[in-house]
Amino acid sequence: MKFVVSTSNLLSHLQLIDGVVVSKPIIPILENFLFDIKGNKLFISSTDLETSMTTSIEVESNEDIKVAIPSRLLMDTLKTLPEQPLTFSVDASTFSVEIHTGSGRYKLSGQGGDDFPKVPEVEGDKSFAMPASVLLKAINKTVFATSTDELRLNLTGVYIQLMKDQVTFVATDANRLVRFIRKDVKPGVEEAFIVPKKALNLLKSSLPNDDTTVKVDFNKSNAFFSFEGVNLICRLIDEKYPDYRAVIPSENPNKLTVIKQSFQSAIKRISIYSNKTTHQIRLKLAGSELVISAEDFDFANEAQDRLSCHYDGQDMEIGFNSRYLIDMLNAIDTDDVCLEMSQPNRAGLMLPAIQADNEDMLMLVMPMMLNNY
Amino acid sequence: MIAAKAIPEIIVFMSDIIRLLPEHVANQIAAGEVVQRPASVVKELLDNSIDSGATKVDLFFKEAGKLLIQVIDNGKGMSPTDARMCWERHATSKIKQVDDLFKLRTMGFRGEALASIAAVAQVELKTKREEDELGTQIGIEASEVKRQEYVACPKGTSILVKNLFYNVPARRNFLKSNPVETRHILNESIRIALANPQIHLTVQHSDTRVYDLPATGLKGRIVQLFEGRKPEDLITFEEETSMIKVSGFVGTPTSAKKTRDEQFFFVNSRFIKDPYLHHAIMGCYEQLIEKEQFPFYLVNIEIDPREIDVNIHPTKTEIKFQDERSVYLVLKTVIKKALGDFFTVPMYESSAISSFLPPAPLPEGYVPKAPEPKKQATLNPLFVQSSTYKRDTTKGWEKMFETRSAEQNVLSAIYPKEEKIAREELGSAPLLQLNAKYIFATTINGVLIINQQAAHERILFEKYLAAAEYNPIASQQKLFPRVIELSKTDFELAGELIPELRLMGFDVTEFGQHNLIVHGMPADMSQHNEEQLILDILADYRQSALEGDEKRKENLALLLSKRAGIKNGTKLEEHDMRQLAEQLFYCDQPTFTPGGKRTYIKLLADQIETLFK
Numbered sequence: 001m002k003f004v005v006s007t008s009n010l011l012s013h014l015q016l017i018d019g020v021v022v023s024k025p026i027i028p029i030l031e032n033f034l035f036d037i038k039g040n041k042l043f044i045s046s047t048d049l050e051t052s053m054t055t056s057i058e059v060e061s062n063e064d065i066k067v068a069i070p071s072r073l074l075m076d077t078l079k080t081l082p083e084q085p086l087t088f089s090v091d092a093s094t095f096s097v098e099i100h101t102g103s104g105r106y107k108l109s110g111q112g113g114d115d116f117p118k119v120p121e122v123e124g125d126k127s128f129a130m131p132a133s134v135l136l137k138a139i140n141k142t143v144f145a146t147s148t149d150e151l152r153l154n155l156t157g158v159y160i161q162l163m164k165d166q167v168t169f170v171a172t173d174a175n176r177l178v179r180f181i182r183k184d185v186k187p188g189v190e191e192a193f194i195v196p197k198k199a200l201n202l203l204k205s206s207l208p209n210d211d212t213t214v215k216v217d218f219n220k221s222n223a224f225f226s227f228e229g230v231n232l233i234c235r236l237i238d239e240k241y242p243d244y245r246a247v248i249p250s251e252n253p254n255k256l257t258v259i260k261q262s263f264q265s266a267i268k269r270i271s272i273y274s275n276k277t278t279h280q281i282r283l284k285l286a287g288s289e290l291v292i293s294a295e296d297f298d299f300a301n302e303a304q305d306r307l308s309c310h311y312d313g314q315d316m317e318i319g320f321n322s323r324y325l326i327d328m329l330n331a332i333d334t335d336d337v338c339l340e341m342s343q344p345n346r347a348g349l350m351l352p353a354i355q356a357d358n359e360d361m362l363m364l365v366m367p368m369m370l371n372n373y
Numbered sequence: 374m375i376a377a378k379a380i381p382e383i384i385v386f387m388s389d390i391i392r393l394l395p396e397h398v399a400n401q402i403a404a405g406e407v408v409q410r411p412a413s414v415v416k417e418l419l420d421n422s423i424d425s426g427a428t429k430v431d432l433f434f435k436e437a438g439k440l441l442i443q444v445i446d447n448g449k450g451m452s453p454t455d456a457r458m459c460w461e462r463h464a465t466s467k468i469k470q471v472d473d474l475f476k477l478r479t480m481g482f483r484g485e486a487l488a489s490i491a492a493v494a495q496v497e498l499k500t501k502r503e504e505d506e507l508g509t510q511i512g513i514e515a516s517e518v519k520r521q522e523y524v525a526c527p528k529g530t531s532i533l534v535k536n537l538f539y540n541v542p543a544r545r546n547f548l549k550s551n552p553v554e555t556r557h558i559l560n561e562s563i564r565i566a567l568a569n570p571q572i573h574l575t576v577q578h579s580d581t582r583v584y585d586l587p588a589t590g591l592k593g594r595i596v597q598l599f600e601g602r603k604p605e606d607l608i609t610f611e612e613e614t615s616m617i618k619v620s621g622f623v624g625t626p627t628s629a630k631k632t633r634d635e636q637f638f639f640v641n642s643r644f645i646k647d648p649y650l651h652h653a654i655m656g657c658y659e660q661l662i663e664k665e666q667f668p669f670y671l672v673n674i675e676i677d678p679r680e681i682d683v684n685i686h687p688t689k690t691e692i693k694f695q696d697e698r699s700v701y702l703v704l705k706t707v708i709k710k711a712l713g714d715f716f717t718v719p720m721y722e723s724s725a726i727s728s729f730l731p732p733a734p735l736p737e738g739y740v741p742k743a744p745e746p747k748k749q750a751t752l753n754p755l756f757v758q759s760s761t762y763k764r765d766t767t768k769g770w771e772k773m774f775e776t777r778s779a780e781q782n783v784l785s786a787i788y789p790k791e792e793k794i795a796r797e798e799l800g801s802a803p804l805l806q807l808n809a810k811y812i813f814a815t816t817i818n819g820v821l822i823i824n825q826q827a828a829h830e831r832i833l834f835e836k837y838l839a840a841a842e843y844n845p846i847a848s849q850q851k852l853f854p855r856v857i858e859l860s861k862t863d864f865e866l867a868g869e870l871i872p873e874l875r876l877m878g879f880d881v882t883e884f885g886q887h888n889l890i891v892h893g894m895p896a897d898m899s900q901h902n903e904e905q906l907i908l909d910i911l912a913d914y915r916q917s918a919l920e921g922d923e924k925r926k927e928n929l930a931l932l933l934s935k936r937a938g939i940k941n942g943t944k945l946e947e948h949d950m951r952q953l954a955e956q957l958f959y960c961d962q963p964t965f966t967p968g969g970k971r972t973y974i975k976l977l978a979d980q981i982e983t984l985f986k
Contacts, residue, residue: 151902174852247852278847278896297844321849321896345850345892366850368896369880 002089003037003061010057010086011078013044014071016206016230017053020046021071027117032068034116035088037061045119046071051199051234052119053206066113067095073108120222120233127217128162128187132227135214136207138169139200141180141331141361146197147173154239157194162187170244176324177244178331181360194241195223199234206230248364249347252340254313256283257353258290260337264329266305270294271322273303280368281322283339286315294322318344319368325350328363345369397516400462400492401541407489410548411438412557414494414534417486419565422446424467425530428588429573432562436579437554439537439545447529450502456509457521459498462488490534492516493541497533499526515540559583560634563598564644567637567671570594595622595671599635602628602669610711617676617700619707623654624669626661626712633667640674640681645692653705657712660967672704713962799958804950810941812950819977821954825945827972828957829938834967835960837877837930846878848893855891855903856884863911864889870914873929879907898937909936931967 014033025031025048034045040061045054067090077099087100095110139158147155152174161168167187169180203225207214217224218236225232267281274281274294284291288311293304318341328350329337336353350363394402408414415432422430425448435441451459458464465484490496491513501508508526512519538545548554555578562584566574570591576584586597592609596602606628611620624635636654638645650672658668682693694700800815807813812823840846859867864887867874874881878895891903898906913932939945945953957963957972966972 149902151905172852175849177852242853275847275896278849280847280896319847347850347852364852366852366893368847368849369893 001037001061001063001065001092002087003042003059004085004087005042005057005059006083006085007078007081008083011075013055013057014075014078016055017044017046018071018075019202019205020048020051020053022048029068029111029115030117031071032111032116033071033074034066034068034113034119035090036066036113037064039064045116047117047119048198049117050196051202051232053202053233054119054231056229065090065092066116067097068111068113068116069097070108070110077106123217123219125217125219126189126191127215128167128185128189129213129215130167130182130185131210132207132212132214133209134182134185135225136204136209138167138180138182139204139207142169142171142178143197143200143204144327144331145171145173145176145178145363149173153237154194154241157196157237158200159192159194159241159244161192162189164188164190170241172242172244175321176328176363176365177247178328178364179244179248179360179362182358183360184358191218192241193218193223194237194239196234196237199223199225199232203232206232247347248362249342249349252342252349254285254311254316254341256285256290256309256311256313256339256341257336258307258309258339260329260332260335262307263290263337264326266292266307267322267325267329270303270305271326273301274322278368279322280319281325282317282319284317285309285311285313287311313341316341316344318348320348320365321368324365328365331361331363396462397492400488400516407485408493408537410557411442411537411554412561414438414442414490414537415444415558416561416565417490418442418444418532418534419562421486421532422448422530423565423569423572425449427529427572429575431575431577433577434558434579437548437551438558439548439551439554440535442534442537443531445529445531447527450505450529451500451509452502452505453509453521453523456498456500456511457518459487460491460496460511460513460516460518464488488516493544494537494539495535497535498530499524499532500530501526501528503528564637564639566598567591567594568639568642568644568673591671591673592622595669599669602635606669608711610707612703612707612710614703616680616696617674617703619672619674619704621670621672623657623671623708623711626658626668629658629662629666629668631665631667635669636667637671638674639672640676640683640692641678642673643683643689643692646690647692649697650701650704653701654708656705657708660962661712661965661969663969670708674700674704676700799951799954803947804954806945806950809944812945812954814950814954816975818979819975820981821973821975823954823957823973824941824971825939825943825950825953826941827966827970828953828963830934830966830968831960831963831972832953832956833934833938834930835962837933838926840877841873841926841930845876847896848875848878848880849896850880850893851891851903857889857891857904857907859887859889859911861887863887866911866914867907870910870925870929873926874910877929877933879903881907895937906936927967934967 017033021031021033023031027049030048034043036043036045037059040058042057042059042061043054044057045052047053081101084102089098089100090096090110095112097108097110099106099108142158146157149155155173157171159168159170161170165186166181166183167185169178169182171178208228212227214225214227217226221236221238223234223236225234270281270292271279271294273296275296275298281292281294284293288308290307290309290311291304292307293302295302332350332352333356334352334354338349338351338353340349340351344367347364347366350365352361355361407417411434415434415438419430419432422444425446427446427448429447431443431445433441433443433445455466461484463484464487467484487496492515495514496512498511498513499508507523509521510524510526511521538548549557558578559576562574562576566572566584566586570593571588573588574584574586575582584598586594589597592604592607595607596604602624606625607622608625609620609622612618621639636651638647638650654668654670654672662668676694680695682695683689685691685693798816799821800817802815805813806825810825812821812825812828814821814823837846864883867881867889868883871881871883878893878898879891880893881889881891884890889907891907894903894906910929910932913936914928939953964972
């Protein structure tokens with residue numbers, strides 16, 4: 001059996017789905033791509049049992065076959081080959097694969113495709129669609145705030161809440177929270193599910209940043225994202241999401257507005273002097289001056305810096321994990337950023353100074369307190 | 374004249390009741406203080422012999438000294454007049470005027486000992502000076518000189534004390550059994566033997582030669598005296614400051630024993646007991662030995678006699694230092710350093726290999742370095758300015774600040790230049806992990822094998838202890854406060870622990886009858902499951918026996934370090950391994966976990982070379 005495909009075409013498709021493959025999986029065959037040729041179409045799949053991706057290419061082929069090809073070997077080969085047509089020939093009995101280039105021959109030992117786990121079929125009860133760029137933005141704004149704690153599975157994904165006329169993305173690791181609302185996506189149904197972080201990161205690297213429509217089908221256990229011939233199927237996290245609305249404070253009388261760029265670089269600079277494990281920095285607000293400071297008692301290092309700002313509220317001092325602040329500031333696109341606070345032991349809200357069209361972005365971070373006052 | 378005559382009349386008329394005691398009664402009373410038991414006689418006599426400049430002293434006693442005690446020395450002896458005078462009360466060669474009291478270098482000085490002994494026993498003295506043809510012999514019973522004659526005898530002094538307390542039956546009956554009194558005598562002789570290793574001392578009990586201790590060095594004397602003490606169990610230390618000179622030996626933690634009778638302080642060669650200084654030493658062994666164990670130590674303190682007062686107790690086993698606190702700190706620092714130096718390089722010990730390995734030589738150019746004073750924020754002069762919020766703390770904090778600075782002053786007096794302790798310096802080669810358990814790191818001259826779990830336990834232990842004492846850990850507030858339901862006993866336990874838990878970064882409050890709310894977690898543990906962690910702490914805490922406030926903090930730090938640490942079986946990135954290793958060698962006591970397990974071993978390049986031979 002033979003088929004012909006160009007180097008760059010194959011490589012670009014493989015790169016879309018390569019992220020799914022884990023190194024040293026429990027089942028060895030998961031280190032392979034599944035090449036499934038039906039007629040003149042080549043379907044390539046990868047899976048880690050939780051998440052699967054499939055893409056397809058038009059090829060010229062003389063017969064149908066399913067073969068699993070080692071992903072690392074194939075990718076490394078393709079990356080070094082110059083652009084040219086490649087002829088794949090697969091031995092239907094031994095599943096050995098030979099790649100013929102203009103000048104060379106590369107032989108890989110494949111496995112029978114029937115041993116490859118079956119990729120779930122798209123079978124959504126419900127579906128909605130949104131532009132790829134919008135989904136990409138939503139993922140970028142939220143996925144960094146998810147938790148890595150395996151004991152709290154519900155926080156390791158992004159909570160997607162569908163309403164008739166808007167969609168809300170929420171992520172939290174119990175120390176901070178991001179809520180991103182998009183009002184121009186109208187799912188028309190009221191549903192909510194938790195999508196695992198890995199699936200979203202895969203989408204992030206494969207979604208085109210344009211108006212391509214992404215169709216999302218979902219049922220109780222799986223969600224299917226399809227765009228431009230690429231399918232991503234992931235198992236949803238079957239856990240209850242905490243009531244995030246209850247923790248967003250409504251009364252935040254102390255409002256700080258500051259230039260994002262200078263705020264962020266000041267925090268990065270000051271945090272060099274913060275404690276190596278807690279990363280704590282302090283914001284001290286008085287009048288229209290913001291003093292950022294940090295100290296590391298272990299090494300007797302300390303630093304402070306002043307920024308001018310707009311501040312409306314009582315003088316206060318509040319401590320934060322600088323890493324959280326830096327992550328959150330990265331998610332802000334506007335020139336100015338607002339920080340709204342009430343008490344040194346209450347959550348601080350971070351908002352862009354101006355919300356983009358059809359968007360509502362809110363971030364919340366819990367302070368870090370020293371226990372001696 | 375008239376007045377003088379009148380007085381006796383008045384006495385008669387008024388029939389006064391206050392009288393000056395006869396000499397022998399006064400002596401008996403004094404003896405009650407100085408001579409409590411045969412061992413006191415032994416001590417006084419041996420002290421005299423040593424003061425006489427003897428190089429060989431023999432002690433004989435029978436029936437635990439109740440029947441006979443004899444001390445023979447080859448010291449300078451006495452003239453016939455002195456031999457008679459020495460039995461008088463307050464007769465002494467050792468001081469002449471009040472000022473001398475403050476310059477005492479001799480053991481005795483009060484001139485009471487012999488008079489006291491003579492008051493309660495039958496005593497025979499033979500003495501001869503080098504230059505005399507004939508010696509003097511004097512016999513005394515109950516303070517009465519029975520005879521004095523010339524006698525032929527060798528140079529030196531021999532004192533025979535017979536039938537102690539023969540004239541004070543009450544006292545005699547109060548003596549303990551023979552084995553006990555024998556023990557006391559031997560203890561006295563051990564102390565004197567340790568204080569004077571340069572003297573050849575023999576001790577004979579009835580027909581048994583108990584000790585024969587030829588003149589030697591201190592280490593030799595220790596090995597002579599204590600069976601089972603090996604030279605390699607002893608760690609030597611020596612330090613001289615403008616104020617005092619301390620030297621001696623401490624035992625390795627592994628050689629600690631269940632009894633505390635191998636612990637000695639000598640101040641200017643005088644044995645003393647001092648619970649305060651004892652505490653300083655035991656503090657250094659904390660976490661190194663188990664609770665009921667006592668390390669060997671022998672500490673010689675040489676100090677200007679003006680700085681101490683020995684004249685506060687008749688038996689002179691207690692003395693008063695004018696600046697007790699400084700002595701304490703010097704001692705603590707020196708011994709910590711000695712132990713630290715000894716343990717900074719825990720050698721690869723395998724009986725199979727060490728049997729053919731030569732003892733590892735010190736690396737070339739190796740200079741033992743002073744321990745670095747504990748780095749504390751409170752010592753940082755910037756500290757006060759930088760964190761004004763600290764000012765709001767309770768008085769306890771301020772107090773601590775003061776004492777810490779005091780300690781710092783003394784420390785910097787000893788080690789004027791703040792040098793880094795002889796810590797392991799990691800090489801630049803990448804660190805490796807074996808079995809997700811051991812970290813291999815290179816140094817300039819060898820390989821360190823670090824047990825990751827043990828190492829992290831030690832790091833966290835010191836961190837949490839510091840947190841409880843002076844450097845609270847920041848508390849990361851949680852979005853979703855967790856309510857933890859507890860049993861009634863656990864709830865009470867939790868109530869006790871809350872202040873310490875808060876210092877360590879757990880923002881917890883009691884809620885209702887048996888619930889705790891966790892608002893915040895230590896910032897470095899914010900990813901841990903708070904409910905499980907707190908329940909574990911309470912369970913562990915319930916089990917561990919608790920005593921005192923100080924122990925509570927330690928216990929808690931210990932529990933947390935065990936719970937929160939990196940476990941064996943966790944894969945680490947190279948960066949994390951390096952950080953772990955660096956933090957470990959930043960610890961005050963990097964070689965052992967608080968539970969006493971090794972944190973790392975070192976394999977020197979020389980040792981490796983030998984393995985390939």
